[in-house]
Amino acid sequence: LKKIKLSANILEENDLAANKARKYFTKQNIFVINFMGSPGSGKTTLISGIIKLLKKKYSLGVIEGDVATAKDAEKIAKLKIPVALLNTDQIGNACHLTSKMIRKAYKKLGEKVNILFIENIGNLVCPAEFDLGEHLRISMTSITEGDDKISKYPPMFMKADVIVVNKFDLLRHFDFSVKGVKKDIARLNPKAKVFYLDATAGKDLDKFAAYLEERLINLQFTIE
Amino acid sequence: LKKIKLSANILEENDLAANKARKYFTKQNIFVINFMGSPGSGKTTLISGIIKLLKKKYSLGVIEGDVATAKDAEKIAKLKIPVALLNTDQIGNACHLTSKMIRKAYKKLGEKVNILFIENIGNLVCPAEFDLGEHLRISMTSITEGDDKISKYPPMFMKADVIVVNKFDLLRHFDFSVKGVKKDIARLNPKAKVFYLDATAGKDLDKFAAYLEERLINLQFTIE
Numbered sequence: 001l002k003k004i005k006l007s008a009n010i011l012e013e014n015d016l017a018a019n020k021a022r023k024y025f026t027k028q029n030i031f032v033i034n035f036m037g038s039p040g041s042g043k044t045t046l047i048s049g050i051i052k053l054l055k056k057k058y059s060l061g062v063i064e065g066d067v068a069t070a071k072d073a074e075k076i077a078k079l080k081i082p083v084a085l086l087n088t089d090q091i092g093n094a095c096h097l098t099s100k101m102i103r104k105a106y107k108k109l110g111e112k113v114n115i116l117f118i119e120n121i122g123n124l125v126c127p128a129e130f131d132l133g134e135h136l137r138i139s140m141t142s143i144t145e146g147d148d149k150i151s152k153y154p155p156m157f158m159k160a161d162v163i164v165v166n167k168f169d170l171l172r173h174f175d176f177s178v179k180g181v182k183k184d185i186a187r188l189n190p191k192a193k194v195f196y197l198d199a200t201a202g203k204d205l206d207k208f209a210a211y212l213e214e215r216l217i218n219l220q221f222t223i224e
Numbered sequence: 225l226k227k228i229k230l231s232a233n234i235l236e237e238n239d240l241a242a243n244k245a246r247k248y249f250t251k252q253n254i255f256v257i258n259f260m261g262s263p264g265s266g267k268t269t270l271i272s273g274i275i276k277l278l279k280k281k282y283s284l285g286v287i288e289g290d291v292a293t294a295k296d297a298e299k300i301a302k303l304k305i306p307v308a309l310l311n312t313d314q315i316g317n318a319c320h321l322t323s324k325m326i327r328k329a330y331k332k333l334g335e336k337v338n339i340l341f342i343e344n345i346g347n348l349v350c351p352a353e354f355d356l357g358e359h360l361r362i363s364m365t366s367i368t369e370g371d372d373k374i375s376k377y378p379p380m381f382m383k384a385d386v387i388v389v390n391k392f393d394l395l396r397h398f399d400f401s402v403k404g405v406k407k408d409i410a411r412l413n414p415k416a417k418v419f420y421l422d423a424t425a426g427k428d429l430d431k432f433a434a435y436l437e438e439r440l441i442n443l444q445f446t447i448e
Contacts (some may be wrong), residue, residue: 007316028267039262039376039377040262040370056236067378068376089378095319095350095443121349123319123347123348124291125350126347141263144264144368145368148295151293151295153263153291155318167368194310
């Protein structure tokens with residue numbers, strides 16, 4: 001009971017911080033997007049692809065969550081975009097980011113941005129519970145992981161605004177039922193916007209970027 | 225500070241329970257193997273393949289950890305092996321199994337077994353911290369996840385007795401450096417036994433099964 005109570009307290013504390021952060025980001029005209037997904041589902045590749053499409057029009061920034069190493073942050077830095085790295089093994093909560101960590105990392109970016117991408121820890125469980133003050137929540141899986149991941153990790157996909165099924169170019173090589181996935185999404189999160197992408201080749205990334213822009217405008221952010 | 229203290233208490237409590245459980249399992253001549261890895265890395269497929277190779281010689285049992293659904297447990301049950309399902313979303317600690325959960329699940333198996341396979345939650349972070357009273361710890365990743373997972377999730381691979389790189393048949397289709405992985409393992413866990421497998425096709429599973437038998441004998445378990 002003690003454990004459950006404390007865990008509820010941690011979540012409640014995070015929710016309060018997240019709501020405060022969201023208000024701050026909204027007021028500052030910063031559209032915040034939280035990318036979550038399995039290890040190796042293609043989060044960094046997708047964010048990199050979107051950056052290439054949007055960086056001429058918007059000022060962009062990235063917060064990179066990683067248990068250890070700066071590998072993903074280095075990939076982003078090559079795109080000449082400000083990036084702040086959060087190594088969670090240095091902080092004590094290795095399995096997910098929290099709203100408090102985001103506020104600190106945002107300050108480290110050192111630049112005013114218009115769209116802030118957050119790459120969460122590769123994990124289909126814990127990050128789902130932690131609101132980061134984002135305006136849009138993206139949950140990713142990929143063809144190579146098998147077609148059962150959405151049903152097996154429901155909180156991650158039930159709370160998503162967008163579900164991305166990546167590595168779609170590999171569909172014919174794997175025993176993967178798109179019909180089954182569509183059924184699972186219809187059951188767990190029928191309102192989610194769904195994209196089937198090949199982030200490495202960049203297929204349909206233009207549609208994904210157009211959708212992000214549409215959301216930005218609908219939420220009444222302005223282009224800076 | 226309060227949070228860190230409690231977290232340390234939870235881990236300490238689990239370690240004590242795990243050591244007690246390991247003594248019990250050893251005394252009962254039950255060789256316990258904990259399979260951990262990314263979602264979709266092939267844990268169920270690998271366990272199923274090993275079961276087919278060993279079930280004539282040993283009495284086997286499986287504890288299936290899953291956030292939700294009975295999908296993996298149903299796959300194992302088809303092999304006519306006793307299986308106990310742990311759905312962690314019903315228990316409150318969704319991201320990993322604990323030693324306490326294992327003791328309860330073991331009782332549900334209802335049969336005396338000689339080798340007990342545990343399939344942990346698909347997660348490269350949290351399960352690494354929780355000793356389940358096992359005798360052998362197997363950490364899995366796969367070619368399709370990319371070659372950086374061992375360096376990016378060090379605790380999962382530093383504490384492993386065995387590291388499995390699965391879906392090795394797909395190597396030529398992915399930008400994956402085996403040399404890099406070997407370097408990471410040499411740096412983080414040079415004593416680990418490493419297998420490059422294709423669990424779906426069953427390639428080299430005989431060598432993996434032979435290794436498990438060798439460990440069983442070395443640890444002075446007897447064949448029942």
